[in-house]
Amino acid sequence: MDITVNILLTIATAATPLLIAAIGELVVERSGVLNLGVEGMMIMGAVGGFGAGYLTGSPWIGLLAAIALGAVFSLLFAVMTLSLATNQVATGLSLTLLGLGLSGMMGTSFVGQPGARLPNLDIPGLTAIPVIGRLLFGQDPIFYISIALTAAVMWFLFKTRTGLTLRSIGDSHTSAHALGIQVIRYRYLSVIFGGACAGLAGGHLSLVYTPQWVENMTAGRGWIALALVVFASWRPWRVLAGAYIFGAVWIGQLHAQAFGIPVPSQLLSSLPYLATIVVLVLISRNKRLTMMNTPASLGQPFVPDR
Amino acid sequence: MSANQDGATLLEVRGLTKTFGTLTACDHVDLNVAKGEIHALLGENGAGKSTLVKMLFGTLEPNSGEIFWNGQAVTITNPGFAKKLGIGMVFQHFSLFEALTAAENIALSLDDGSPISTIAAKARALSYSYGLPLDPQSLVGDLSVGERQRIEIIRCLLQTPQLIILDEPTSVLTPQEADKLFETLERLRSEGKSILYISHRLEEVKRICDRATVLRHGKVVGHCNPRKETAASLARMMVGNDVQAVVRAPAQGIETAQPLLEIRALSRKPATPFSIPLRNINLTVRAGEVIGIAGVAGNGQGEFFESVSGEAPQQDAASVRIRGKDAGGLSITGRRLMGAAFVPEERLGHGAAPRMKLSENLLLSRHATDGKVFVGAGGMVKSDAIYAAAQRIIKAMDVRKSAPDPEAAALSGGNLQKFIVGRELDRRPSVMVVNQPTWGVDAGAAAHIRQTLIELARSGSAVLVISQDLDELFEISDAIAVMHNGELSKPLPIAEATFEKVGLLMGGAEPGHAEHALETS
Numbered sequence: 001m002d003i004t005v006n007i008l009l010t011i012a013t014a015a016t017p018l019l020i021a022a023i024g025e026l027v028v029e030r031s032g033v034l035n036l037g038v039e040g041m042m043i044m045g046a047v048g049g050f051g052a053g054y055l056t057g058s059p060w061i062g063l064l065a066a067i068a069l070g071a072v073f074s075l076l077f078a079v080m081t082l083s084l085a086t087n088q089v090a091t092g093l094s095l096t097l098l099g100l101g102l103s104g105m106m107g108t109s110f111v112g113q114p115g116a117r118l119p120n121l122d123i124p125g126l127t128a129i130p131v132i133g134r135l136l137f138g139q140d141p142i143f144y145i146s147i148a149l150t151a152a153v154m155w156f157l158f159k160t161r162t163g164l165t166l167r168s169i170g171d172s173h174t175s176a177h178a179l180g181i182q183v184i185r186y187r188y189l190s191v192i193f194g195g196a197c198a199g200l201a202g203g204h205l206s207l208v209y210t211p212q213w214v215e216n217m218t219a220g221r222g223w224i225a226l227a228l229v230v231f232a233s234w235r236p237w238r239v240l241a242g243a244y245i246f247g248a249v250w251i252g253q254l255h256a257q258a259f260g261i262p263v264p265s266q267l268l269s270s271l272p273y274l275a276t277i278v279v280l281v282l283i284s285r286n287k288r289l290t291m292m293n294t295p296a297s298l299g300q301p302f303v304p305d306r
Numbered sequence: 307m308s309a310n311q312d313g314a315t316l317l318e319v320r321g322l323t324k325t326f327g328t329l330t331a332c333d334h335v336d337l338n339v340a341k342g343e344i345h346a347l348l349g350e351n352g353a354g355k356s357t358l359v360k361m362l363f364g365t366l367e368p369n370s371g372e373i374f375w376n377g378q379a380v381t382i383t384n385p386g387f388a389k390k391l392g393i394g395m396v397f398q399h400f401s402l403f404e405a406l407t408a409a410e411n412i413a414l415s416l417d418d419g420s421p422i423s424t425i426a427a428k429a430r431a432l433s434y435s436y437g438l439p440l441d442p443q444s445l446v447g448d449l450s451v452g453e454r455q456r457i458e459i460i461r462c463l464l465q466t467p468q469l470i471i472l473d474e475p476t477s478v479l480t481p482q483e484a485d486k487l488f489e490t491l492e493r494l495r496s497e498g499k500s501i502l503y504i505s506h507r508l509e510e511v512k513r514i515c516d517r518a519t520v521l522r523h524g525k526v527v528g529h530c531n532p533r534k535e536t537a538a539s540l541a542r543m544m545v546g547n548d549v550q551a552v553v554r555a556p557a558q559g560i561e562t563a564q565p566l567l568e569i570r571a572l573s574r575k576p577a578t579p580f581s582i583p584l585r586n587i588n589l590t591v592r593a594g595e596v597i598g599i600a601g602v603a604g605n606g607q608g609e610f611f612e613s614v615s616g617e618a619p620q621q622d623a624a625s626v627r628i629r630g631k632d633a634g635g636l637s638i639t640g641r642r643l644m645g646a647a648f649v650p651e652e653r654l655g656h657g658a659a660p661r662m663k664l665s666e667n668l669l670l671s672r673h674a675t676d677g678k679v680f681v682g683a684g685g686m687v688k689s690d691a692i693y694a695a696a697q698r699i700i701k702a703m704d705v706r707k708s709a710p711d712p713e714a715a716a717l718s719g720g721n722l723q724k725f726i727v728g729r730e731l732d733r734r735p736s737v738m739v740v741n742q743p744t745w746g747v748d749a750g751a752a753a754h755i756r757q758t759l760i761e762l763a764r765s766g767s768a769v770l771v772i773s774q775d776l777d778e779l780f781e782i783s784d785a786i787a788v789m790h791n792g793e794l795s796k797p798l799p800i801a802e803a804t805f806e807k808v809g810l811l812m813g814g815a816e817p818g819h820a821e822h823a824l825e826t827s
Contacts, residue, residue, distance in 0.1 A: 161419060168403045168414050175401035178365055179415045180385030291578070292405045292445065305366060 005134055007251060012135075012143055013209055015247030017042075017201040019146045021225035022232075022239045023153050024197020029229055030157060031190035032170040034299040036092025037077050039222025040099025041195050045070040045202025047103040050213040053116035059207050062116055063142075063200070066207070070199015071192050073099060078191040082184050085301040100216060110213035117211035118142065140208045142200065149197070154236040166190065170295030173302040183302055198222065224273075231280035233290045242280050249275040315377070316341045316500050317362070317469055322371030324357050331357040333524040334371070339469065344491060344501045346511045346532060349521035350544055350748040352718060355504045358521070359471050362502075363395045364388040389415075394467030396458045396475055402446050409442035412461045425464075433460050436490050451603045452483045459490070470494065471502045476510060477774065480602055481809035488514050506544070506749075507777075508537040522546055541749060549749045552756045555764065557784045563592040566768035567646070567737045568627040572620065574613055582606040584613065587794045589787060591737070591768040596760060597797055598783030599772040602812050606792040607772045608651065611741045614770070615648040616641045628737055639674045647735035649726055651742045651772075653719060657726045660715035664707075665689070665696040667714055668729055675733060695732070703728035704754065720751035727755050731762060738762055741772045756782045776805060790814050 021038055028035050048069030053062025077095050080086045118140050121127065126137040157163040166186055169176045173183045205217055224246065232238035249272040257265050284290050319337040323330070332354045339345045349355045360366040362373065364382040373380055375391050382388050388395075402411050409426035416425060426442035433440035438456045446454060455475065462470055472491075476484040491501055491514060505511055511518060512532045520528045520543045528543050541549050567590070574584040584606055591597050601607055612618040614626060620634035627633060628644045638648065650656040658667045669680055669692050679695070682688050696711060703724040707717055714722055723744070730738065743759065744752035760782050763769040772789075773779050779786050785797035788811035795811050 161413065164406070164410055164422075165414060168406060168410075171403040171405045172401075175403055176414075178385065178397060178401035180364070180387075180389065181414070287578075292447070294405075296405065 005131055007255070008135060009139065011244065011247045011251050012139060013247075014250050015243040016140075016143050016146045017204045017209065017221055018225050018228060018246060019240055019243035020142070020149060020204065021198045021201035021222060022228040022243060023146075023150055023236060024194040024201075025225055026229050026232075026234055026236060026239055027153060027157070027166070027197075028190050028194035029298055030170045030234055030295055031166050031187050032173055032295050032297040032300070032302075033081065033187050033191055034088045034092065035074065035077055035081075035095070035191060035194055036089060036226065037074070037095025037099065037222075038194075038198050038226050039218055039220065040096035041070045041073045041198035042099075042202035042205075042222045042225075043103040043216070043218045044073045044099045045199030046206040046217055047107045047110070047202075047213060048199070049203030050110055050115050050206035050211075051106065053207055053211075054110060054113055054213075057116060059116035059118040059211075062207050063118065063203050066199045066203025067196045068199070070202060071196040074191050074195020074198070077195070078188050081301065082187050082191070085303050088299050088301065096222065104215045107213045107215060111215070113213065115206060115211040115213065118207050140204075142204045142208055145200070150236050150240050157236070167295075170297060173297045173300070177302075177304050183304070187302075198225075201225070224276075228276070228280075231277060231284070233284045234293045234295065238280065238283060241283070242276055245279050246272045246276045314341055315339070316375070317502075318374040318377075319358075319362070320372045320374070322358065322361060322373070323369050324354075324361060324366060325369055330524050332361070332368075335521070335524070335526055337519055337526070339500050339502055340517075341468075341500055342495055342498045343516040344495055344503055344514055346515035346518035347502060347504045347521065348506065348508075348511060348518050348540065348544055350506060351720070352523075352748070353521040353544070354524040355521055356473060357524075359395065359473060359502065359504065362388070363393060363471065386417075389417075389465055389467075392466075392468035393471065394462035394465050394469070395471045395473070396455070396462050397473055402454055402457060404445075404447035406446060407442065408440060408444055408446060408449075408457050411446055411457055412442070412464060415461050416464060428464060429460050432463060436460075436463070436493070437486060438490065450605070452479050455479065459487075463494075467499070469500045469502060471504070473504045474506070475503075476505065476507060480812040481776070481805050482813055484510065508532075508540045511540070512537065520544055545749050550753050550757075552753055552760065552781050554760050554782060557595050557764070560592055560595045560784065563594050564630075565590045565592050566629055567591040567614075567739070567770060568630075569614065570625050570627065571622075572610075572613060572625040574609055574618065574620070577609070577618070582609055582792045584609055585792045589770075589794060589797070591770050593736070593766050593768055594763055595784040596763045596769040596771060596782050598779035598786045599770070599789055599794070600776060600779050600786055600808050600812060601772075601774070601789035603774050605789050607741065607789055609792070610789065610794075611648075611650065611739065611772060614739050615650070617650075642671075642675050644737075645735055646737040646739065647730035647733060649730055649738075649740040649743065651745065653722050653726060654715060658714040658722060661713055663711045663713055664700070664717075664725055665692045665711050667725075668692055668696050668699070671729060672733065699725060699728040699732050702732070703758075720747040723747050724751055724755060727758065731758060734765075735762075735767060737768050737770075739770045739772075742775075743771060743773065744775065744778060745773075752778070776808060779808075780805075788812055 021042055025038055045066035049062040049066030052065030053059045077091055080091045081088045120138055120140050123137045127133050157167060165181055169181060169183050169186050177183050202218060206213060228239050228242040232242050253268040253271045257268055315338055317339040319335060321334045322332055323334055324332040335358055347355050357366065361368045364384045364387055373382060409422050409429060412429050413422050413425045429440060429442050438459060440456050440460055475487060494501060503515055515532050518530050518532045519526055522544060569587055569589040572584055572587040576583045582605060613620060616636055616638040619637060620626060623632040623634040625634040628641060628646050631644060633641050633644055654660045659670060673680055680688055680692050705721050705725045707721060743755050759769055783800055785799050786803045786808055787797040788795045788808055790812060
């Protein structure tokens, strides 16, 4: 029983950073902006979170620093693509490369240092309940944030007028502009929100997942988050499902490798990617729904005529 | 009718000017709209009508000039401010969101923050009271263009504007839908609202408008009372000189002529969730005749053109036959080699590569059919021959341009269209298929293109024209078929076709029921 609970907990820990980064990127893409710099913003969050936590000794300050660094880093992308109308794909890719390089440089003195770890939730009485106690009341704080964030984004996008406006901009920025909607302002705020989420996801890696600094420690998770958004056809609950399927198969194959199952380890390592793609493709077979949810102006620069 | 006589001035524009680079789109334009009148803004494509109203609605910023609203000088910096003043706009190219419902689309332009369900109920009530029924829950992507326009109008009316600007509203409507719109506009006028009505369709301007301001090349060239003018005199004001009428001699012996283009039981599944399937289309175009295909935009004309041109080849090779041979499985080049020529709807990006010279565009479409002339040994391009051919086409079609061999994008829409049609005509094709031959083309150039199409047919070719412009089809066709929801009606010989009959078919009446519906309506 204990083993099952432990496995479930590790799955949640593996899925949380993917979920947070993907939910942030989902909002960005729903506004019609494609930011391929998720990996770069995430690693900046990771190094910033670790650094601030290590220097101050407070993992909470580390957490705030991770969010702030991700947001500031995304602002760079926003100025380039929204105010200067550069190509979003190229700018996003260079943001990733810049983030990976810059974080490595910033983190040279942190390598091998013990970091601060965010404590798990511990509610006297509740956390001690067998099995569900630790699952529901004994996880790290970012886990709860990720679930609340998903619910909040769902509510925001589909139940509020501001969310409707955001989606309309993603569908057609020219129509939105003709109605007098401030396209660029909405997109700035979306991109910064996405950056803050990516930073938080990076902070999860260096403050919860493995409380230390290792260069390139995001290990492609930003790219997985990006893929999740597309395969989930830009719908929050599907992103959640995708992140947890990925996490589950990831942890599953780690255990399988530890047991020494006679399957090449490379094949096992590729399983999470395969499984996630297969499941998400299966649930998005409805072409019409996919069409309705795909932001039609995704990736197109917007320059209003004046 | 003459509600404007005591009407005070609602909107006054003085010396409004807008330049784009070296082009002056609006040159010191003056305009005066009274309360309770329908004021027409007339002019050809590119005369500056759309630019002018975009400045009034705040989506473009004028370089100079003044706007007065109820006598007060105002600077309209954005559409939000225009809406606050009481200006509403129905756009020519709809500003709707396809992936959202009608109610959501309406909610987006209202700033009061009331819940969607309230807005949906209001929109439904208003739409029925004006006789423009609308289902607020439907997804815009699923709606016809006519229905989309209703959303635009309802959205505009819900803002209770004082001035409603309509930009070419009837270009996407059936004649019956247009009648409905005119009733709505007259009702709005009787409620004291002002309407600025942009159109190049003279008959409807004569019918509903109280006053007209005519623009040509960005300048105001005249004011008039359209009811006192004839269509010809209005056209002269718009164009600046007389427009030559198209001459069509009756076709002789068509029934026994050889069929050059045959479509047999052509069906096609929808390529995307929002596109139209084609359903069992049959059509024969014989040597010497022009067949027109009418229909409201978005009823499968685009899909039909792609299937006939070979942009989307068919499984069943016999579904498209050119000069008596199966062509359904062939590509565009294969069909061209059989003697067919095609002119697609979009000029830039489809009919021509925008950043390439006219001569290069000529080579792109004819390197296979005219390989011996244009391509030499070892695949080397014969530039001189191509240049000479391009100049020949430019001369034959009277293409006006600024350089000897300019990029396609540097030409105005009408001139580029003349070149593209000329490029295909130059081959003397035995089958010619044209989609929207004169869309966005000025009256003079349009008359020229129409005349050449008729002449091509009379010289023994089969010509198929798909168009949304009914006047055009009645002018050039020997028979008119109507496309509705992916189905094609039987061609009506031009002697039997009337606007009313064709309009009913466009609205979806069964081919056999057109007469019946006329009697009961």
